[in-house]
Amino acid sequence: MNVEISDVTRRFGRTQAVAGVSMRTGTGVFGLLGPNGAGKTTLLRMMATVIPPSSGRVRLLGRDPGGYGPRREIRRRLGYLPQNLGYYPGFTVAEFVEYFALLKEMPPGRVPAAVATAIERVDLGDRARAKLRTLSGGMLRRVGIAQAIVNEPELLLLDEPTAGLDPEQRVAFRALLRDLGERAAVIVSTHLVEDVGAACSEVALMDAGKIVFQGTPDELTARGQGTGAAGDAPLERGYSAVLAAARSATAAA
Amino acid sequence: MAAAADAPVRQRAPRATSAVPLNAARLLGVELRRNTMPWILPLIAALFWFDSYRPSTITPPLWALRTFWNMGQGHTILDFAPFVAGVAAWMGSRDGRRGLADLVTTTARPRWAAQLAVWAATAIWAVAAYLVFVGVMFAVYAHQGVAGTPPWWYVAVGATAVTAFSAVGFAIGACWPSRFAAPAAAFIGFLAMFLSFQIGFSHAEGWALILPTNSHGSFDGSAQADAGIFYPWLPDLPIARIMFLAGVAVAALGLTGLPARAGGPWLRRAAAVVTLAGAALAGTAVGLASTARQAAEGVVIPALHDAANDAPITYTPACGRAAGVPVCVNPAYGRWLPDVTAALAPMLTEVAGLPGVPVRATQVAAAYPSGGSGPPQPITVDDHPAVLRMQIGLIIMPGPYGFIDQVRLLFAHAFVGAGAGSGSAVQQAVQAALLREAGIPFAAQPGLLANAGNLPGPAPGRATGPVYAAAQRLASLPAAARHAWLAAHLAELRAGQLTLADLP
Secondary structure, eight states: OOEEEEEEEEEETTEEEEEEEEEEEOSEEEEEEOOTTSSHHHHHHHHTTSSOOSEEEEEETTBOTTSHHHHHHHHHTEEEEOSSOOOOTTSBHHHHHHHHHHHTTOOGGGHHHHHHHHHHHTTOGGGTTSBGGGSOHHHHHHHHHHHHHTTOOSEEEEESTTTTOOHHHHHHHHHHHHHHTTTSEEEEEESOHHHHHHHOSEEEEEETTEEEEEEOHHHHHHHHTTSOOSOSSHHHHHHHHHHHHHHHHHHHO | OHHHHTSOOOOOOOOOTTHHHHHHHHHHHHHHHTOSHHHHHHHHHHHIIIIIIGGGGGSOSBHHHHTIIIIISOHHHHHHHHHHHHHHHHHHTHHHHTTOHHHHHTSSSOHHHHHHHHHHHHHHHHHHHHHHHHHHHHHHHHHTTOBSOOOHHHHHHHHHHHHHHHHHHHHHHHHSOSTTHHHHHHHHHHHHHHHHHHHHHHOOSGGGGGSTTOOTTTSOTTTSTTBTTTBOOOOHHHHHHHHHHHHHHHHHHHHTTOSGGGOOHHHHHHHHHHHHHHHHHHHHHHHHHHTOEEETTEEEOTTTOOGGGGSOOOOOOEEEEETTEEEEEOGGGGGGHHHHHHHHHHHHHHHTTSTTOOSEEEEOOOOOOOTTSOSOOSEEEETTTTEEEEOGGGSOSSOTTOHHHHHHHHHHHHHTTOTTSOOOHHHHHHHHHHHHHTTOOGGGHHHHHHHOTTOOSOOOSSSOSHHHHHHHHHHHSOHHHHHHHHHHHHHHHHHTOOOGGGOO
């Protein structure tokens, strides 16, 4: 398994952002759905080894990230795209991606080819020498994806990766996700259900820090059938139905 | 998904350890290409030209004097320090300001190591610029024919100071990743330099000698004017300052490795050791500076002193004649030999044949007076045989009243035996009469006395009073009569046994 999480919680002061989450996943594209504030980003940050869990057990790529040595080894094989990606305005696209390739301790001899490949995969080959300050928001998002995949990660964590991408780019990105999912565990946090439907083989739905549904996109779709839940697409109706059920159960408790 | 989930995790071959330094070098290359420091260098260059180079050009062409302002008083450091600290803080706060802290944290390279690459690139730009600017300035000096040897040790102090300011600024930025970190660090850098100047001006000894802007004793226009000419630049104090500044830099960089996200336990322990080692190094340097004592050739720190540095620089003197008396100076002062002979010629002519008249004149190294012995006496006359010894390095050149007149005044002062003080009234009167005969009217003498910086004792305000009245009497005598009186009374005059009433 690439990711094994057991009963993980994370608190920020009195706020419990993640409450007893368990999940396992191997290679493939895993969608993490949920409304704003559901805890998706916090869960992703724990998987990215940015923050440790308050309690519970996390194993990534067969290692415990609590120890420094294993954590460092995990990070060599990790790709991460944060929700709010900053950038160095004076760097070119190629330099930015190269910079993170070096920080990920890729063998130096492999870096130039890996950088070129990553940039091509996000369709920015013609802008490789452009300064980041000259790029649009969607292009910057693609640069972020390029840095995440430059080391051919075995665990790829993407937080709202399609935010700012135009429809054509989103279609291309979903294809890229499917391709990456052939060899790595790709976990995509999003609130756009169409991304999940198009690219994910498995999906989890979070609400109030908990996973309230885990299954395939088809299973999520099925939850919405005949419920009269809001939504324009079958998957959206499944999403709304699961959320409504989870919230009514919480209210009843 | 189940089948996919059960797929084994791939194992990757371990990395070659040789890749790590190469990787770090490439990281440094990226940081060097995209560092902010080069953008601020034109501003520093302009400031450097106005503040460090231009004021120095009014000084005589001797390395010790030409570099007194910019190296001895540390103006080259002042020109760099606030900007370097500010830019380093800007670079240190980069990831925090740019919202990249999370992303950088998730990479395998320890955060501290990545930060050190950013700092190293910043410091390399700053130190390289410092060395280039100073190098260009020194090249211009060399082209101008500045004599002596450059104060290389003080260049090393300046470069280390720039490194230290970059490290402290970077630490401020790394610990406080805000857009205000850069201006705050620049202000702190400026404040540190300002305080260093203030303390340096008022503290001539003790721990304050460690401050790179303190010119007292070690690099003073009068105290060590002949460093690099008669004897080498003593490295004792520069070494202590380099230790101090390097310690500050190391401690500041160590601090950036202490936070939890900087790296693993081993690395953070190493950072703690580095911090303590830096603090210990800086503290040791301050302690060493406290033991410094002033010697004739400069500041000596016993624990750092190498006796080999006390050996004088050998040279072939440049010689001429004044009234038939051989006059020799260090070749570094060769350009002033005609002035020295021109100054001495009428004086030596006037006293020719008198007892104790110098048979030769020679330049000696300017010697810093030992504590409590009063101000230095730049020109003295030794006995048996009488030799005029001139510490030309202590004479203000070119001087507001002219180098030649100062030499004449100092010669007359020494010849009448006035010693380190202003002399007795009768000695002052004879001195005034000799000077008038050498072409310096009485009216000009008070000003000359007041402005000959190294002449001891109070100078009269106006050429009036009993001293000048007696001098007028002596000067109005025929030359032969005056000469005869001096021949008869010179020994008593020098011994201080005469009064004004004894003058003819």
